[in-house]
Amino acid sequence: MDKEYMTIGQLAKKMKTTVRTLQFYDQKGLLKPSMQSEGGRRLYTYQDMVQLHQIQSLKSLGFSLDEIKNQLEVLDTPQQVAHVLNQQASLIQEKIKQLTKVLQDIENLKEEVIQMQSVDFKKYADIIVNLQMNNDNYWVIKYFDEKTMDHIRQHFNQESGQEFINRFQQLSQKILDLQEQGVDPLDKRVRALAEQFWKMVEEFTKGDMSLLPQLMQFEHLNDNHNLAKQQNKVNAYLQPALGLYFEKAGIKFGDE
Template identity: 45%
Template sequence: MPRERAIPKGYMTVGELAEKLGTTVRTLQYYDQLGLLSPSAQSEGGRRLYSDRDMIKLHQILSLKSLGFSLEEIKEELIPLESPEEVAGVLERQEKLLRCQIDRLEATLREVVALRQEVMAMQTVDFEKYAAIITNLQIKNQDYWLIKYMDDDTLESFKYHMDVDEAKGITAEYNNLMDRATTLSQDGADPAGEAGQVFAAAFWDMTQRFTRGDPQMLGKLIEMGGMMESGQVAGPADFDPAVFAGASAFIGMALDHYLGRLGINPFEEGELK
């Protein structure tokens, strides 16, 4: 029985290619059926052979698949690898996609770590609060850790007050306003001055939209703010009660002056409009 000739240099069998890139023969056969990756040659004995170039193409396919692309999308994304520029372009695109995936994974890791810390701090199983914490981590609410201190009524209002898009907008606005308050406070700005009153108007507008005219909710938020200032509640490692207290003091004085000029009592029904 004649022996099959050796495989030419630069070629490999389907099994060898599968082993090199950590996939299966069945997967490669399926890609061949789809026209996604077909063997470049065939041995005299009929064995299907893949080239080094095919291996680079397979690496491209597997990389895109790991990033969540469907096989149909990958088929459309594949480009010829005829020049160094084309090969470099493929690798550059994969690099960008991988960096995006790394960013998403790092964000997810931060959420998992933060949730674990909150679970341990609560010392009780409360899936309603767990869900609220996850939601607020995802919308980048820096004060997600306060949820564990909320009573049932406040949590109910906090959860069902607004849809996700609105919550994202309010959260981003609140974070920005707190940064502004910190800067104004540290710069020694006058709460009753022009900059302080422009800030107060923006902060009051945000507060109105968040509380939906509920003085009781406003009171609870102020109470929680007081707990944060005094250090009665344990925040994350990067939370500085002294900095928060300075910003809160500025906000309080600016709002007192602003609401006083408008004749508004925020704790009376109908005033939060």
């Protein structure tokens, strides 16, 4: 056998695949042998071997054989080979990024499952949805009771829920910015934000004030998540302005 050629068996062994797979690639037009021997045996070159590596790399990334066939490029010059390798590297980096995200989501869900100390598949599903939304506050779900979770499921979908979270976080940041600037809690700017804050609470509860205890429990959390720390700071800073707003609006709670 000429040293420039390999039999199908030799190529399969070098690339850790099977003869049947290479035969299938030949039938599909993915990897045709460069020539055939007088006896009809498929013969492959080292260029074919590099082409096979390209196919294997794309296949490992989840591409279908039809998609791979459309992406295969000619490998006749060093520039063409380098271009293909650059493309493969970029695809692999993106896949690593995706898999890293999936792995982190799994680890986060596992941590929540352990902390909940009870089996609740509805909450697991809610946590998964929030992880897919890249909502860093997914962990809050474990603190909500079933009534609150049913309320959220009923009144918010993935899009509207994310939009509400974004608005609430933006409002909270404005409040914290005033606090960091040393603005008096009863300043008109703080009072205006306190009113917006309460309007958002009303928007969330849809008028069901029995949900308030669940929303206010952040004050008692020893959680290290930034949201708990941030919300405690917001609540404490807004308390005077909210008290004044409630008084002027005639809003009373409990037996007041």
